[in-house]
Amino acid sequence: MxxxxxxxxxxxxxxxxxxxxxxxxxxxxxxxxxxxxxxxxxxxxxxxxxxxxxxxxxxxxxxxxxxxxxxxxxxxxxxxxxxxxxxxxxxxxxxxxxxxxxxxxxxxxxxxxxxxxxxxxxxxxxxxxxxxxxxxxxxxxxxxxxxxxxxxxxxxxxxxxxxxxxxxxxxxxxxxxxxxxxxxxxxxxxLRLPPLEQKPDKAALRAELGLPPDKFVLLFVGTLWKYKGVLELAEALRRLDDAEVLAVFIGEGPLRESLASTSRTGIRCLGQQPNPLVRAHMAAADAFILPSYREGLPTVVVEAGAAGLPVIASMEGGTPELINPQTGFPLEAISPEAILKALAQLRNHPAEAIARARRLQAHVYQHYDATQNARTLLGYYQRLIEGQTPVVAQISDATGLLPGQNPTHPKREP
Known part of the structure; x- marks a missing residue:
């Protein structure tokens, strides 16, 4: 083919x-x-x-x-x-x-x-x-x-x-x-997902990446534009004023220069990085955040979920198909106040954060495996090439819902 x-x-x-x-x-x-x-x-x-x-x-x-x-x-x-x-x-x-x-x-x-x-x-x-x-x-x-x-x-x-x-x-x-x-x-x-039982050595990864071993590392991956909520996140970090927190930004965009730290909260901008290095930072971080105003299906949230990373995210586009109160920390609004509230909840309840991250990881491994999805795609292709109508089946479980979603209103429109 x-x-x-x-x-x-x-x-x-x-x-x-x-x-x-x-x-x-x-x-x-x-x-x-x-x-x-x-x-x-x-x-x-x-x-x-x-x-x-x-x-x-x-x-x-x-x-x-x-x-x-x-x-x-x-x-x-x-x-x-x-x-x-x-x-x-x-x-x-x-x-x-x-x-x-x-x-x-x-x-x-x-x-x-x-x-x-x-x-x-x-x-x-x-x-x-x-x-x-x-x-x-x-x-x-x-x-x-x-x-x-x-x-x-x-x-x-x-x-x-x-x-x-x-x-x-x-x-x-x-x-x-x-x-x-x-x-x-x-x-x-x-995504190409490694075997679930493989667990990287977080301390060794931090040493390799030059990340401090004793700080709470919050990771953002995406273009540094307004619609990604970068300004709201930067203001939240300024108000947090916590020397125990390091925010790492991976990505390029016009707002990069505005991300210099103006409080005790550390900020590190790494620019554009190859995907293996992005995944390494996800494995080494303590939490991932995406306060975006618009999304399709954010691949970075899928990647963070696969890495077993607790996720804070806005409820835009396809993100609610991944994140809800059972699998992450949904933002009530895209604002510094909402970001600080979600971050405090995550840090104050580490056991619950790990439990939510594990539920998200299980969901990602069940529904976002690239090989499984490619096989389905090849089936669609083959029927089209043969002049037939594809037998289209949703790539989801029987309900298509994440844990905790309402079966009457399973999805939220962007």
Missing amino acids: RLLFLSPDFPSAVNPSACIFVQTQALELKRLGAEVEIHAPTPAVLPGMARLKPAWRAYTQIPPHYEVEGVRVARPRYLAFPGENLWGWPHHFKALSLWANPGHHYDLIHAHFAHPEGTLGLWLKRRWHKPLVITLHGDDANTYPQQSPHYRHYFEQALNQADLILAVSEAIRQRTQPLTKRPIVTHRVG
């Missing part, structure tokens, strides 16, 4: 965490015998412009072709514009690099995100006469359709013309299902 993945980004030496979930899925499919090729165009940078912005300089350092564990990755340059997903038509420019490709060596196209990748996928579907799968990941379904009539047009077109639509969370599926008469299937993000 030969697959073409369309993705807006992909991990590289420059940005090792970019769309890491696409890489995880591609590698699992490769291990199961599929041939996977990635098409993830990179914005072109005009001569001299690389000196103006670090992001532009980074684009110039991404090679046009490379391989990851046998998966071929194409990063052709295309003409990009500010706000292109909302107001532009980047799929036209991205299509140029595929114009001469006859497509006969692919059996199926899988586009990650509805637009522009899904729209590009529709063009390839018509041109190559190949089935198209589109995965909705977050803002492509939750935010952008309400912000631009251009985007909404392309979004609804994708929902009605792709052969199969997947959503990474039940919240996304519930939000988008009313826009089309065709079924949207919840297919959750998977």
Whole structure:
């Protein structure tokens, strides 16, 4: 089976965490015998412009072709514009690099995100006469359709013309299902999970990572933007004023410079880090926090859950499918006050925090195993390639509920 993945980004030496979930899925499919090729165009940078912005300089350092564990990755340059997903038509420019490709060596196209990748996928579907799968990941379904009539047009077109639509969370599926008469299937993000009985040596990891052995380490992983709740978290750390706490931020963004500590609470900003190092910090930390204003299905919370880490998180997007009072510490609001309250509850009741983390870990291992999810995906692909309608089954337990969720209202809309 030969697959073409369309993705807006992909991990590289420059940005090792970019769309890491696409890489995880591609590698699992490769291990199961599929041939996977990635098409993830990179914005072109005009001569001299690389000196103006670090992001532009980074684009110039991404090679046009490379391989990851046998998966071929194409990063052709295309003409990009500010706000292109909302107001532009980047799929036209991205299509140029595929114009001469006859497509006969692919059996199926899988586009990650509805637009522009899904729209590009529709063009390839018509041109190559190949089935198209589109995965909705977050803002492509939750935010952008309400912000631009251009985007909404392309979004609804994708929902009605792709052969199969997947959503990474039940919240996304519930939000988008009313826009089309065709079924949207919840297919959750998977991770390569080590054997559950493997427990890393926390003290040794801290020594290796340069983390203090005796402090409470609070970890944040994500882009340092306002919508991730970074400002509220920084203010909470300032008010906490506790020399026994070290907050570690992994990620890049415009708010990095504003995270310098202004109280006794320690703050360490590590910038972008490769995924193995992110997981090492999760294994070494005492708690994880994500006070985000919007999410699809946050992969970092799945990773923190797999590591057995107590989690504090806002109840946005697909996060309630992972976090509730039985499996973590939901934020009552995205505010410094709510963050401090949840953090105090977690620290004051360590046994309960461990119990919740174990319930979350068990849930992640049951429902977010990348190999299991890739096998299900291969079944969908095979039926589409054979011209049949996929037998779509939700990847969940009989109820789809986490411990403690109300069976009458199992999910909360974002």
